[in-house]
Amino acid sequence: MDVKMKPQSLVMVIFGASGDLTRRKLIPALYLLYKHNRLPENFAILGVARTAFTDDEFRERIHLQLLRFVKPEDVNEEKIRSFVSLINYFPMDPADPDEYLRLQPRLLKLDQMIGNGENYIYYLATPPSLYGVIPQYLKNVGLNLSKGPKGNKRIIVEKPFGYDLESALELNNIYYKDAFREDQIFRIDHYLGKETVQNILALRFANTVFEPVWNRNYIDYVEVTAVENMGIEQRGGYFDDAGTLRDMVQNHLIQLVALTAMEPPTAFNPDSFRDELAKVYQSLTPLTEKDINQHIIRGQYTASEGRKAYREEKDVAPDSRTETFLAMKLSISNWRWSGVPFYIRTGKQMPTKVSEIVVHFKPTPFPLFNCAERTCPTANLLIIRIQPNEGIVLKFGLKVPGSGFDVKQVAMDFSYSSLGPIPTEDAYARLIEDCILGDSTLFTRSDAVEACWKYFTPVLEYWKNHPESPLYGYPAGTWGPREADMLIQEQNAEWSNPCKNLTNTELYCEL
Numbered sequence: 414m415d416v417k418m419k420p421q422s423l424v425m426v427i428f429g430a431s432g433d434l435t436r437r438k439l440i441p442a443l444y445l446l447y448k449h450n451r452l453p454e455n456f457a458i459l460g461v462a463r464t465a466f467t468d469d470e471f472r473e474r475i476h477l478q479l480l481r482f483v484k485p486e487d488v489n490e491e492k493i494r495s496f497v498s499l500i501n502y503f504p505m506d507p508a509d510p511d512e513y514l515r516l517q518p519r520l521l522k523l524d525q526m527i528g529n530g531e532n533y534i535y536y537l538a539t540p541p542s543l544y545g546v547i548p549q550y551l552k553n554v555g556l557n558l559s560k561g562p563k564g565n566k567r568i569i570v571e572k573p574f575g576y577d578l579e580s581a582l583e584l585n586n587i588y589y590k591d592a593f594r595e596d597q598i599f600r601i602d603h604y605l606g607k608e609t610v611q612n613i614l615a616l617r618f619a620n621t622v623f624e625p626v627w628n629r630n631y632i633d634y635v636e637v638t639a640v641e642n643m644g645i646e647q648r649g650g651y652f653d654d655a656g657t658l659r660d661m662v663q664n665h666l667i668q669l670v671a672l673t674a675m676e677p678p679t680a681f682n683p684d685s686f687r688d689e690l691a692k693v694y695q696s697l698t699p700l701t702e703k704d705i706n707q708h709i710i711r712g713q714y715t716a717s718e719g720r721k722a723y724r725e726e727k728d729v730a731p732d733s734r735t736e737t738f739l740a741m742k743l744s745i746s747n748w749r750w751s752g753v754p755f756y757i758r759t760g761k762q763m764p765t766k767v768s769e770i771v772v773h774f775k776p777t778p779f780p781l782f783n784c785a786e787r788t789c790p791t792a793n794l795l796i797i798r799i800q801p802n803e804g805i806v807l808k809f810g811l812k813v814p815g816s817g818f819d820v821k822q823v824a825m826d827f828s829y830s831s832l833g834p835i836p837t838e839d840a841y842a843r844l845i846e847d848c849i850l851g852d853s854t855l856f857t858r859s860d861a862v863e864a865c866w867k868y869f870t871p872v873l874e875y876w877k878n879h880p881e882s883p884l885y886g887y888p889a890g891t892w893g894p895r896e897a898d899m900l901i902q903e904q905n906a907e908w909s910n911p912c913k914n915l916t917n918t919e920l921y922c923e924l
């Protein structure tokens with residue numbers, strides 16, 4: 414498999430095939446690729462997990478799941494049937510090294526059936542505790558090595574990659590020293606697979622108007638929001654151990670910060686692009702204890718209007734101190750961003766599901782005009798709506814028609830839907846396809862992971878060592894604790910309200 418070349422044949426081995434991620438994201442993504450003829454000609458899936466299924470039972474289950482999780486317009490019964498026939502199942506415990514002695518011949522047999530290319534992609538969709546184990550056991554039976562033009566082996570590892578800096582370093586060492594080279598490792602962060610997240614790059618680097626003002630001279634502060642109106646669903650076991658910092662902040666939110674803050678890469682290739690991302694992470698101003706105390710607000714949802722409290726969720730400790738909300742102020746120590754705060758927030762059980770970046774430009778130096786409707790639009794806003802109602806809005810001041818000279822804020826709206834149907838919901842399909850093609854641009858490199866953990870690990874340690882540090886309750890269905898509002902009030906500002914940010918599209922918000 415050369416870079417950007419689709420192999421003739423490929424077996425995709427999914428560890429954790431009976432789990433939630435496989436059901437909701439991976440299988441629908443692979444089906445979409447299949448439906449659009451974007452998979453290798455000879456292709457098979459081998460699902461692996463401990464639960465006992467026969468091939469037929471597993472196919473039946475996948476068939477039903479596809480009908481449930483694929484968008485109605487993508488459902489094509491005939492295609493689903495032929496896709497499902499490519500799926501096989503192998504019951505084994507991935508934590509048991511001896512089981513790989515059985516896996517190896519099974520995989521080889523499947524590979525021979527489809528074309529004998531020995532090209533395998535392993536997708537680790539298991540609990541993170543197995544991320545370091547599986548590669549070593551694959552190596553024990555020789556399933557790790559790429560063998561020239563034939564026989565490529567790649568491994569996609571889900572987030573969180575590590576639990577803190579030490580474990581991330583350890584994981585990277587296991588992969589390099591024992592099992593896989595960096596070019597075989599694809600650390601996935603599905604936010605980078607989102608069309609609108611990639612479009613941050615196009616907005617910044619395919620236009621000249623933004624770049625001259627994209628710095629500390631013109632930007633006052635930046636907000637990054639990624640909130641959800643659902644709780645933790647059935648993932649209490651995982652989430653109670655992870656918390657929001659590990660689940661959303663250390664990966665998705667910080668990626669959005671980095672894409673907003675990065676320098677233009679010298680070329681759009683995996684190395685140049687990822688060099689620039691890594692530089693942002695390395696420039697994050699280290700957090701002191703005072704910062705952690707004053708600039709990080711963690712919250713946990715409490716029961717409200719028929720919604721359960723976090724502590725009542727399945728598999729969550731009744732006295733859990735795990736955060737389901739986090740807001741923080743961070744800064745970047747470099748030439749472009751020195752002095753510009755980035756405010757980020759994310760949480761479960763908020764009034765709506767939305768991800769967006771709001772760039773607040775500095776106010777005009779002098780207010781020349783009267784303000785219409787008691788709002789003084791002295792500062793421009795650029796809103797990059799990642800999901801839903803994907804779009805970009807520029808807010809600016811204009812004269813109110815008629816006598817006098819009052820100004821009011823108006824909006825120039827661009828909605829991605831105006832480009833026609835765009836694949837905004839198949840981030841996983843995009844990333845899996847990139848891995849098949851050997852393109853690692855949109856996957857996280859080891860230095861980036863390490864730099865992120867280096868930045869966030871002091872926070873985790875501080876919380877661990879100071880169990881009394883505040884964890885604020887917020888009623889489920891609200892925008893989080895009041896203390897998060899106070900955080901941004903330091904800037905003489907308030908969190909912008911995503912329910913009101915776009916003018917041409919509706920966003921359902923329970924307020």
Ligand SMILES: NC(=O)C1=CN([C@@H]2O[C@H](COP(=O)(O)OP(=O)(O)OC[C@H]3O[C@@H](n4cnc5c(N)ncnc54)[C@H](OP(=O)(O)O)[C@@H]3O)[C@@H](O)[C@H]2O)C=CC1
Binds near residue numbers: 429462539571
């Ligand atoms: N679900 C999601 O939306 C997202 C998940 N992720 C990541 O993907 C990974 C999988 O998540 P998810 O699918 O939600 O998790 P689930 O708990 O739903 O699934 C875990 C899977 O791993 C299998 N497994 C194998 N060995 C073990 C073991 N020793 N202990 C427990 N399970 C085992 C389970 O099957 P069996 O019991 O049959 O062996 C099951 O198929 C996690 O690392 C998560 O962080 C990342 C982004 C989003």
Ligand SMILES: O=C1O[C@H](COP(=O)(O)O)[C@@H](O)[C@H](O)[C@H]1O
Binds near residue numbers: 603641660661768
């Ligand atoms: O990785 C994760 O992301 C989802 C949110 O993803 P989105 O694409 O729906 O915005 C989050 O619900 C989950 O807890 C987390 O593990």
